[in-house]
Amino acid sequence: MDQTLDHTKAFAEFIxxxxxxxxxxxxxxxxxxxxxxxxxxxLLYDSKRLxxxxxxxxxxxxxxxxxxxxxxxxxxxxxxxxxxREQGITIDVAYRYFATDxxxxxxxxxxxxxxxxxxxxxxxxxxxxAVLLVDAQAGILxxxxxxxxxxxxxxxxxxxxxxxxxxxxxxxxxxxxxxxNEFAEFAKQFDFESIVTIPMSARxxxxxxxxxxxxxxxxxxxxxxxxxxxxxxxNLSDKPFRFPVQWVNRPNADFRGYTGTVAEGTVEPGDRVVxxxxxxxxxxxxxxxxxxxxxxxxxxxxxxxxLDAEIDASRGDILVAPEHRPxxxxxxxxxxxxxxxxxLLPGRPYLLKSGTRTVGAAVSELKHQVDVESIKELAAKTxxxxxxxxxxxxxSEPIAFDLYDDNKxxxxxILIDRFTNATVAAGxxxxxxxxxxNIHWQALNVNRDSRAALKGQKPCVLWFTGLSGxxxxxxxxxxxxxxxxxxxxxxxxxxxxxRHGLNRDLGFTDADRVENIRRVAETAKLFVDAGxxxxxxxxxxxxxxxxxxxxxxxxxxxxxxxxDAPLAVVEERDPKGLYKKARAGEIQxxxxxxxPYEAPxxxxxxxxxxxxxxxxxADQIVERLMKxxxxxxx
Amino acid sequence: MNKxxxxxxxxxxxxxxxxxxxxxxxxxxxxxxxxxKDSSVMLHLARKAFYPAPPPFPLLHVDTTWKFRDMITxxxxxxxxxxxKLIVHTNQEGRDQGINPFDHGSSxxxxxxxxxxxxxxxxxxxxxxxxxxxRRDEEKSRAKERIFSFRSASHAWDPKNxxxxxxxxxxxxxxxxxxxRVFPLSNWTELDIWQYILSENIEIVPLYFAAERxxxxxxxxxxxxxxxxxxxxxxxxxxxxxxxxRTLGCYPLTAAIxxxxxxxETIVAEMFVARTSERQGRLIDHDETGSMELKKREGYF
Ligand SMILES: Nc1nc2c(ncn2[C@@H]2O[C@H](COP(=O)(O)OP(=O)(O)OP(=O)(O)O)[C@@H](O)[C@H]2O)c(=O)[nH]1
Ligand SMILES: [Mg+2]
Numbered sequence: 054m055d056q057t058l059d060h061t062k063a064f065a066e067f068i069x070x071x072x073x074x075x076x077x078x079x080x081x082x083x084x085x086x087x088x089x090x091x092x093x094x095x096l097l098y099d100s101k102r103l104x105x106x107x108x109x110x111x112x113x114x115x116x117x118x119x120x121x122x123x124x125x126x127x128x129x130x131x132x133x134x135x136x137x138r139e140q141g142i143t144i145d146v147a148y149r150y151f152a153t154d155x156x157x158x159x160x161x162x163x164x165x166x167x168x169x170x171x172x173x174x175x176x177x178x179x180x181x182x183a184v185l186l187v188d189a190q191a192g193i194l195x196x197x198x199x200x201x202x203x204x205x206x207x208x209x210x211x212x213x214x215x216x217x218x219x220x221x222x223x224x225x226x227x228x229x230x231x232x233x234n235e236f237a238e239f240a241k242q243f244d245f246e247s248i249v250t251i252p253m254s255a256r257x258x259x260x261x262x263x264x265x266x267x268x269x270x271x272x273x274x275x276x277x278x279x280x281x282x283x284x285x286x287x288n289l290s291d292k293p294f295r296f297p298v299q300w301v302n303r304p305n306a307d308f309r310g311y312t313g314t315v316a317e318g319t320v321e322p323g324d325r326v327v328x329x330x331x332x333x334x335x336x337x338x339x340x341x342x343x344x345x346x347x348x349x350x351x352x353x354x355x356x357x358x359x360l361d362a363e364i365d366a367s368r369g370d371i372l373v374a375p376e377h378r379p380x381x382x383x384x385x386x387x388x389x390x391x392x393x394x395x396x397l398l399p400g401r402p403y404l405l406k407s408g409t410r411t412v413g414a415a416v417s418e419l420k421h422q423v424d425v426e427s428i429k430e431l432a433a434k435t436x437x438x439x440x441x442x443x444x445x446x447x448x449s450e451p452i453a454f455d456l457y458d459d460n461k462x463x464x465x466x467i468l469i470d471r472f473t474n475a476t477v478a479a480g481x482x483x484x485x486x487x488x489x490x491n492i493h494w495q496a497l498n499v500n501r502d503s504r505a506a507l508k509g510q511k512p513c514v515l516w517f518t519g520l521s522g523x524x525x526x527x528x529x530x531x532x533x534x535x536x537x538x539x540x541x542x543x544x545x546x547x548x549x550x551x552r553h554g555l556n557r558d559l560g561f562t563d564a565d566r567v568e569n570i571r572r573v574a575e576t577a578k579l580f581v582d583a584g585x586x587x588x589x590x591x592x593x594x595x596x597x598x599x600x601x602x603x604x605x606x607x608x609x610x611x612x613x614x615x616x617d618a619p620l621a622v623v624e625e626r627d628p629k630g631l632y633k634k635a636r637a638g639e640i641q642x643x644x645x646x647x648x649p650y651e652a653p654x655x656x657x658x659x660x661x662x663x664x665x666x667x668x669x670x671a672d673q674i675v676e677r678l679m680k681x682x683x684x685x686x687x
Numbered sequence: 688m689n690k691x692x693x694x695x696x697x698x699x700x701x702x703x704x705x706x707x708x709x710x711x712x713x714x715x716x717x718x719x720x721x722x723x724k725d726s727s728v729m730l731h732l733a734r735k736a737f738y739p740a741p742p743p744f745p746l747l748h749v750d751t752t753w754k755f756r757d758m759i760t761x762x763x764x765x766x767x768x769x770x771x772k773l774i775v776h777t778n779q780e781g782r783d784q785g786i787n788p789f790d791h792g793s794s795x796x797x798x799x800x801x802x803x804x805x806x807x808x809x810x811x812x813x814x815x816x817x818x819x820x821x822r823r824d825e826e827k828s829r830a831k832e833r834i835f836s837f838r839s840a841s842h843a844w845d846p847k848n849x850x851x852x853x854x855x856x857x858x859x860x861x862x863x864x865x866x867x868r869v870f871p872l873s874n875w876t877e878l879d880i881w882q883y884i885l886s887e888n889i890e891i892v893p894l895y896f897a898a899e900r901x902x903x904x905x906x907x908x909x910x911x912x913x914x915x916x917x918x919x920x921x922x923x924x925x926x927x928x929x930x931x932x933r934t935l936g937c938y939p940l941t942a943a944i945x946x947x948x949x950x951x952e953t954i955v956a957e958m959f960v961a962r963t964s965e966r967q968g969r970l971i972d973h974d975e976t977g978s979m980e981l982k983k984r985e986g987y988f
Contacts, residue, residue: 076694133827134846135980145849147830148823150876157694159874171851178853286691299704300711304740312736314704343738353692355703355736368711392851406856409711467856474860479853 094127293377294318329453413449725820
């Protein structure tokens with residue numbers, strides 16, 4: 054009975070207290086094995102929020118997988134994947150939750166391995182503070198610098214440098230001071246707001262939650278003391294109003310609500326807002342929620358806004374304060390962290406998601422790569438996995454944005470591979486680029502339709518793709534003569550007339566291949582504009598480039614023709630002796646040998662060269678064109 | 688000068704944002720509704736996210752036929768009350784074979800009646816996004832999962848190859864057949880759930896409150912005898928005890944705890960001094976370490 058009473062009292066106090074607690078999101082980072090996971094495990098353990106069954110599991114796991122000979126291996130509290138426990142490393146970020154009397158914490162334990170840097174960046178993107186660990190024996194390593202740089206790039210202003218495993222250097226003050234000074238010197242360039250350096254042993258708990266008797270020379274706070282008191286609050290509500298529209302709620306004809314989360318600033322009924330991209334203005338009528346209308350919504354709240362005027366706004370638009378508008382441009386400069394095994398290719402089309410808006414994007418220029426060892430700028434042609442660089446991006450349509458340093462929500466983006474749908478990069482917008490000239494397309498009286506009508510045909514691109522020696526040119530030549538005989542106006546683009554002229558400056562690296570195809574596709578497009586049926590015969594090994602070509606043309610104007618011949622067959626044919634040379638290593642980057650060929654998944658036409666001859670295959674194409682109405686009235 | 692948002696307000700806003708991203712980006716979303724407290728919170732948040740419209744997706748309940756009777760009653764009442772489309776799916780093949788938790792072992796039973804059943808239901812509905820109420824604080828492999836968790840066409844999770852997930856920029860792109868499992872409550876703890884239920888006055892299944900219930904003791908756990916299908920072992924005799932449940936599932940696999948907590952306040956107070964985790968009451972997780980990850984790789988929620 055008494056106990057229940059105690060509970061109820063404790064509860065009332067608890068509720069009252071926890072309402073007032075603030076939240077701190079932080080991450081642990083640093084090089085492999087520096088003790089990040091052990092530290093989080095230690096914090097959870099010492100904050101006494103581990104349950105008995107979790108402790109029992111921890112003890113059993115420590116015996117089975119532990120790296121600590123008999124002691125509890127705290128890292129096993131966070132390294133939750135089978136592969137992580139087996140290898141004794143962290144692979145992906147773990148999110149853990151704990152609270153003290155002062156604060157609530159969400160902590161992201163991130164991997165130290167370079168290979169998994171993108172997972173570290175994932176954990177860092179939503180954190181207000183970083184605990185950067187250094188192994189006191191090993192000192193500051195490349196990976197320590199890389200993580201410090203990423204932390205600063207992502208806009209984290211507060212760092213705790215945990216000089217860990219201090220037990221292994223006999224709690225040596227001198228060594229600690231050396232590391233602290235070395236880091237302070239290195240970190241000058243990042244202008245962090247606070248750097249607190251703490252001598253620590255995650256394994257034995259020194260200066261984690263309790264002050265250690267082993268470091269009498271250290272007078273600063275323990276890790277937990279600092280986490281509980283550091284002030285990271287940035288009042289988002291004081292900034293200019295930004296409201297990315299997520300979804301338009303139209304349950305019936307009388308209600309049109311713009312749903313979204315206030316990214317920054319506040320909003321009240323009567324406030325004037327504009328659509329950033331178009332400048333259309335309206336006043337806020339209501340702030341609608343299930344719990345009734347609000348008088349005000351502050352930053353980070355999810356609401357539904359109604360307006361007093363019908364304006365053209367939909368998902369992807371940003372409603373903003375008229376006197377503080379974001380930039381609008383289709384050219385931006387940004388830092389990106391590349392996160393894909395497949396390297397960045399300038400010119401290749403990706404998708405860019407910023408706020409709630411998704412548009413097409415290509416890197417128009419790679420300004421430089423950042424060398425993480427020295428944080429110096431290097432010239433580069435491409436970015437590989439975990440590389441960081443400054444790029445110019447060219448977008449398919451203008452977007453409204455802020456600079457990342459001003460607003461993380463409207464200043465950040467991700468790049469998505471159009472084909473694999475993988476998230477390939479994270480970006481921070483540094484500045485908008487004004488376009489060199491305002492290119493407004495002239496509305497000409499003579500247009501593609503009138504030109505095509507003159508020729509009595511529907512222009513299109515016949516895109517022949519396939520391995521070298523598959524028979525692309527042979528078949529394309531046959532098709533062209535057949536069409537010519539039928540009085541159709543055609544033109545052929547192939548290696549002979551493009552490679553030696555327009556694309557003479559390009560080699561055979563992946564980046565050059567992309568540029569090669571881009572130019573060919575642009576040229577083909579001009580011919581289509583002129584009303585011509587264009588035959589393009591290029592190996593064009595990558596799906597995404599063929600897709601880029603397809604997307605440059607209108608629906609139905611691009612026919613992908615896969616001239617299919619197995620590698621063994623073309624190597625046997627080897628009409629120009631190229632495969633032999635490639636095999637001998639005399640030609641590099643040869644498709645099919647040491648450079649991949651990605652077969653089309655859904656070609657418009659598949660020609661199997663092992664079962665029919667070139668003439669029959671050419672007839673198939675002509676027939677397809679007739680059926681598709683490309684050749685006009687016969 | 689504005690007061691900073693409370694922790695619960697931030698969690699609420701985050702969950703609502705996530706739900707709206709799903710509705711704006713997917714063609715056929717569905718909400719996995721397991722009838723537990725987390726589902727109750729998730730549904731409440733969905734009502735908030737789309738108000739004044741009702742949640743623009745159906746609820747899907749994978750019924751193993753072994754749920755507590757009170758849960759089924761609550762489920763049907765909830766769907767009726769909020770005028771929601773409710774889809775109930777049972778693995779018919781498993782039912783025909785009489786697969787049950789007593790004779791077939793919890794892991795085989797879970798595989799057939801939960802994991803397979805779920806995959807069948809998702810395939811049938813051709814859903815491209817499915818909300819789940821799982822929280823990262825529940826279990827170690829959950830702590831590793833993304834909020835938007837990509838699934839292959841065979842519903843498999845690949846924990847070693849998750850999409851980076853930065854800021855609140857969720858990558859919602861999938862190819863036909865592939866899907867995303869979405870966890871709007873990822874960052875909530877058990878305590879947050881209870882505090883939110885309390886502050887928002889959310890209805891939950893009565894089984895969460897202590898009451899006299901018929902139970903038997905099996906390997907140190909209290910199991911409720913919810914219907915006559917439960918075969919009693921020699922010497923077992925149901926006795927009435929004040930018990931409640933911290934988590935709800937199939938009654939033969941869900942242990943009760945002894946408790947006097949009959950109000951939300953006392954439940955939260957008990958939570959506050961609890962010495963075991965809620966998972967303790969879920970018999971299926973005790974099969975082996977790493978068993979949750981394994982089940983999730985196979986498509987379990
Ligand atoms: N002596 C000593 N050993 C420690 C300390 N902190 C961690 N270790 C040990 O260092 C090893 C690596 O620790 P982890 O916590 O797994 O390191 P990590 O930084 O999380 O590693 P990754 O996540 O894989 O990058 C384990 O064997 C720990 O027990 C410490 O303060 N003192
Ligand atoms: Mg680790």
